[in-house]
Amino acid sequence: MHSFTEENYLKTIYYLASRQTGEVSTNALAEMTATKAASVSDMLRKLADKQLIHYKKYQGVRLTEEGERVALQIIRRHRLWEVFLVEKLGFGWDAVHDIAEELEHIRSEELVTRLDTYLGCPQFDPHGDPIPTSAGQMPQTGYQKLSEINTGQRVQLMGVLEHSTEFLQHLDHLDLTLSCSVTVAESNAFDKSLLVQLESGRTVFVSHEVAKNLLVGESQ
Amino acid sequence: MHSFTEENYLKTIYYLASRQTGEVSTNALAEMTATKAASVSDMLRKLADKQLIHYKKYQGVRLTEEGERVALQIIRRHRLWEVFLVEKLGFGWDAVHDIAEELEHIRSEELVTRLDTYLGCPQFDPHGDPIPTSAGQMPQTGYQKLSEINTGQRVQLMGVLEHSTEFLQHLDHLDLTLSCSVTVAESNAFDKSLLVQLESGRTVFVSHEVAKNLLVGESQ
DNA sequence: ATAAAAATTTAGACTAGTCTAAATTTTTAG
DNA sequence: CTAAAAATTTAGACTAGTCTAAATTTTTAT
Ligand SMILES: [Mn+2]
Ligand SMILES: [Mn+2]
Ligand SMILES: [Mn+2]
Ligand SMILES: [Mn+2]
Numbered sequence: 458m459h460s461f462t463e464e465n466y467l468k469t470i471y472y473l474a475s476r477q478t479g480e481v482s483t484n485a486l487a488e489m490t491a492t493k494a495a496s497v498s499d500m501l502r503k504l505a506d507k508q509l510i511h512y513k514k515y516q517g518v519r520l521t522e523e524g525e526r527v528a529l530q531i532i533r534r535h536r537l538w539e540v541f542l543v544e545k546l547g548f549g550w551d552a553v554h555d556i557a558e559e560l561e562h563i564r565s566e567e568l569v570t571r572l573d574t575y576l577g578c579p580q581f582d583p584h585g586d587p588i589p590t591s592a593g594q595m596p597q598t599g600y601q602k603l604s605e606i607n608t609g610q611r612v613q614l615m616g617v618l619e620h621s622t623e624f625l626q627h628l629d630h631l632d633l634t635l636s637c638s639v640t641v642a643e644s645n646a647f648d649k650s651l652l653v654q655l656e657s658g659r660t661v662f663v664s665h666e667v668a669k670n671l672l673v674g675e676s677q
Numbered sequence: 678m679h680s681f682t683e684e685n686y687l688k689t690i691y692y693l694a695s696r697q698t699g700e701v702s703t704n705a706l707a708e709m710t711a712t713k714a715a716s717v718s719d720m721l722r723k724l725a726d727k728q729l730i731h732y733k734k735y736q737g738v739r740l741t742e743e744g745e746r747v748a749l750q751i752i753r754r755h756r757l758w759e760v761f762l763v764e765k766l767g768f769g770w771d772a773v774h775d776i777a778e779e780l781e782h783i784r785s786e787e788l789v790t791r792l793d794t795y796l797g798c799p800q801f802d803p804h805g806d807p808i809p810t811s812a813g814q815m816p817q818t819g820y821q822k823l824s825e826i827n828t829g830q831r832v833q834l835m836g837v838l839e840h841s842t843e844f845l846q847h848l849d850h851l852d853l854t855l856s857c858s859v860t861v862a863e864s865n866a867f868d869k870s871l872l873v874q875l876e877s878g879r880t881v882f883v884s885h886e887v888a889k890n891l892l893v894g895e896s897q
Numbered sequence: 898a899t900a901a902a903a904a905t906t907t908a909g910a911c912t913a914g915t916c917t918a919a920a921t922t923t924t925t926a927g
Numbered sequence: 928c929t930a931a932a933a934a935t936t937t938a939g940a941c942t943a944g945t946c947t948a949a950a951t952t953t954t955t956a957t
Contacts, residue, residue, distance in 0.1 A: 460943075460944090462943080462944065482904080482905090483904070483905055483906085484903090484904065484905080492944090492945070492946090493945075493946060493947080494904075494905060494906085495905085495906075495907080495908095495945085495946070495947080495948095496944070496945050496946070497905090498905065498906050498907080499906090499907095499943095499944075499945080500944080500945095502906095503943090503944095514905080514906070514952085515904075515905055515906075515951090515952055515953065516953095542788075545765075545795060546788070546791040546792065546795055547791060547795075548787075548791065552787070555785075556783065556785050556788055559783045559784065559785075560780075560783060563776065563779045563780060564779065565775075565776050565779075567768075567772070568762075568766070568776055571766040571767060571768065572766065575765060575766055575767075680913075680914090682913080682914065702934080702935090703934070703935055703936085704933090704934065704935080712914090712915070712916090713915075713916060713917080714934075714935065714936085715915085715916070715917080715918095715935085715936075715937080715938095716914070716915050716916070717935090718935065718936050718937080719913095719914075719915085719936090719937095720914080722936095723913090723914095734922085734935080734936070735921090735922055735923065735934075735935055735936075736923095
């Protein structure tokens with residue numbers, strides 16, 4: 458099948474493509490995978506040979522249908538394992554990503570099927586990210602960033618765009634957990650920071666940097 | 678830390694050493710790892726450089742204390758994952774070995790600790806193999822081979838020495854499951870085959886080849 | 898429109914792990 | 928004790944994935 462490395466490139470291409478329009482650049486991939494552009498170029502040629510990406514030299518890449526299928530399968534595994542680690546083993550949501558990065562490469566269709574069933578076919582991972590279906594579809598969510606919410610509106614915290622341990626621990630510190638309801642009490646015009654009221658009545662200060670990385674949906 | 682490949686060599690050295698006296702030979706390792714003797718020689722030099730094995734050229738190898746510690750850790754992970762796959766995900770005991778071969782290399786101390794707790798700190802894997810302790814001790818079991826049991830004796834099936842899918846499915850077919858009690862009804866002097874009586878009263882024919890690979894303990 | 902800057906690819910080299918073929922050491926048999 | 932056989936190691940080569948430095952292409956700015 459495909460090597461760990463190939464799987465990781467495909468996943469990264471999918472991720473970068475989902476956050477922009479047009480082709481994904483060599484440099485963006487190099488930064489994301491913590492390698493050099495020269496190494497990325499080599500790998501892109503290989504992935505193109507295997508028909509996993511569309512690639513014209515100097516023009517960036519995008520996934521083929523087959524490439525996207527593989528990418529979504531890896532993302533599905535990653536997110537299912539994250540659910541397992543949090544729901545069954547009791548890990549914190551800030552501690553599971555790196556372990557899932559390894560578990561996602563275990564090669565067994567049967568394992569994924571059984572794991573999914575065992576977990577009750579979850580729709581979202583511990584960070585609110587939707588879990589691709591076994592048929593290879595990425596469920597769409599209509600969430601907005603907290604930074605785009607008007608003052609006075611009440612919304613529910615549905616996901617995060619940043620997955621670093623530091624960021625997630627900061628949210629824990631602020632008592633901002635997934636699915637909690639919050640009201641935007643004040644918006645500071647100068648630095649775009651927010652004052653946000655929790656259900657408990659307590660208000661917390663949320664910087665623009667943080668608000669940009671929080672996904673929210675209609676309350677209730 | 679150590680690469681997958683290094684971990685697999687250490688595990689294999691441990692396995693071969695446990696089934697013989699004296700040093701493990703290059704050829705034995707080559708056969709077991711399905712590589713060539715030349716490749717094994719290269720790797721042995723590397724493992725010796727890392728102080729994981731005692732190695733004198735042409736004289737075979739044995740694990741150092743550190744090498745054994747690493748080997749036991751991998752075996753512990755392998756067996757805990759096998760318990761998970763059978764007990765939690767509902768896999769058959771004949772289907773878990775290959776998946777565990779991959780899962781055993783996931784690098785997280787915390788993961789193993791939590792998995793162990795989650796599984797209720799099991800002492801044995803689905804094949805009756807003892808699970809090394811977190812302190813790095815391999816529990817000793819005083820089992821005998823079914824092929825060494827005298828006619829008329831009643832014993833309990835405690836483990837298997839052969840882990841192939843084919844062998845395990847054959848046992849399923851014979852209704853020989855772990856912890857079932859059996860009585861040796863007849864022993865055939867010519868081919869050493871046995872007639873064995875199950876608790877149900879039914880008798881099954883067990884070839885010497887099969888009996889050699891079944892571990893039994895005192896009944897009850 | 899062109900020159901400088903930025904992005905990308907190519908060239909050549911390195912490591913881990915593997916192989917075949919050849920050389921060396923140990924073991925076995927006579 | 929010696930010669931053949933068996934086991935093991937060494938030599939040289941290959942692949943996947945990576946790197947640095949150099950070459951090439953594209954983009955940007957005057
Ligand atoms: Mn993750
Ligand atoms: Mn996640
Ligand atoms: Mn096994
Ligand atoms: Mn086992």
